[in-house]
Amino acid sequence: MGSVVSELENAGIKPSYQRVRIFEYMQMNRTHPTADQVFLDLKDAIPTLAKATVYNTLHALAEKGLIRELSTVQPSTRYDYAAEDHGHFTCRICNRIYDFPYDFDSRHSALSGFVVESQEIVQKGICQACLKKAQQNSAFP
Amino acid sequence: MGSVVSELENAGIKPSYQRVRIFEYMQMNRTHPTADQVFLDLKDAIPTLAKATVYNTLHALAEKGLIRELSTVQPSTRYDYAAEDHGHFTCRICNRIYDFPYDFDSRHSALSGFVVESQEIVQKGICQACLKKAQQNSAFP
DNA sequence: TTATTTGTTTGGAATAATTCTAATGTTGTG
DNA sequence: CACAACATTAGAATTATTCCAAACAAATAA
Structure with missing residues (x-):
């Protein structure tokens, strides 16, 4: 308590x-x-x-990082042409999604007896463009 | 075309x-x-x-895997106590979320000049419990 | 060709998650 | 105690997504 x-x-x-x-x-x-x-x-x-x-x-x-909000793309689902594997970075300011190369042959086998149909790496944060804007104006919360 | x-x-x-x-x-x-x-x-x-x-x-x-639906937790956002780093597996049948250990010090630096505030590995598929049920009845689509 | 079946699209209504808002309640400070 | 700042409440509003019944299209059989 x-x-x-x-x-x-x-x-x-x-x-x-x-x-x-x-x-x-x-x-x-x-x-x-x-x-x-x-x-x-x-x-x-x-x-x-x-x-x-x-x-x-x-x-x-x-x-504040005391809990996590499990991976969602807000406010609505985003779709992506399924080319080669890559990770996704979502900017919490402009909501743009950026691809980044990610090597998936290091698959983490994880849970045994489970069928993994898809795997994705998701990052969130602030993108370069928004950081730049922020420096000109003032800082982000 | x-x-x-x-x-x-x-x-x-x-x-x-x-x-x-x-x-x-x-x-x-x-x-x-x-x-x-x-x-x-x-x-x-x-x-x-x-x-x-x-x-x-x-x-x-x-x-059919021709496009990807970017990581969402359907139908509503799920929250998780932020203990140690781990990945999340979502079963598309029962919608349960399972944790699995994941080593995050292999952080993929990815996009330079971006601030990464959170990173998550997301897997989707069918969990062991649902697979078992499926064997007794019939297969999943 | 025509009739029939099967699967697709349409448009609008229904559902449900989340956010917003205005009013009320609480807490801490001078 | 009064005031300011902040938090909570309840319900309305918003919005993404799904559902549904009717119209449509394509494919097949007679």
Whole structure:
């Protein structure tokens, strides 16, 4: 409990009751839940909980690196002609997607007994063009 | 043109006019477009084109491996407590997400001048549990 | 050719995830 | 205590995607 609070504080997030409970939930439930699952599982304990709070909190936690938002391409799915293998970098400012070469013969066999039909490397961050713009204006959050 | 048609045929997709135009578009526009972008860019040339057709076709192409659907977690974003680095395997049958160990110090530097804030390995396929069930009943498509 | 079957496209309605907004509530500070 | 800053709430709004029934096209059989 205390550790949850101080982890939040260390990350610069005020440990409100809701935030503590949501982060606690994420630590204890390693089930890769959706925002809705978090909401449903907590609303008995916190009857006034709003879904927007769950989204706000999950986004805040993800921004500080306390949780991860599993690979999504926001806001809508992007499609790519399937040429040679390559990784994808998504810029969180301009939302552009860049390809980068990636050597896939180092396939990580991972889970035995599973059929892997596709594999992808996904990076997120800020692209060069947006970094340049940022230097001229001011820094990004 | 002929090659587009025969690629579709080889993949077992009937080369209807719409499908040919959409696949052609994907080959010529390596911009990782959304379904909506494909729709908007083609509807002048194909005035009756329906968005559902774009979705149907993109899904069919992706299923046959002619294009890729860039890493999304469907239908809604999943969150994960950010412990040690690991990859994620999503089962396309039961939608469960499995962690697998992944060594991230082999970071692929990729694009120079870009700030990489997060990196993830994403696999999709069929998990062991669903494979087992499939053997008892019948095969998956 | 015509009739029949099979598969495709269309357009709009339905669904569902996420974001937005305005009002209310809470916390910390002077 | 008052005020400012921030958080939460509830529900409406937005938007991507799927669903559905009807119209259409192509392929096949009679």
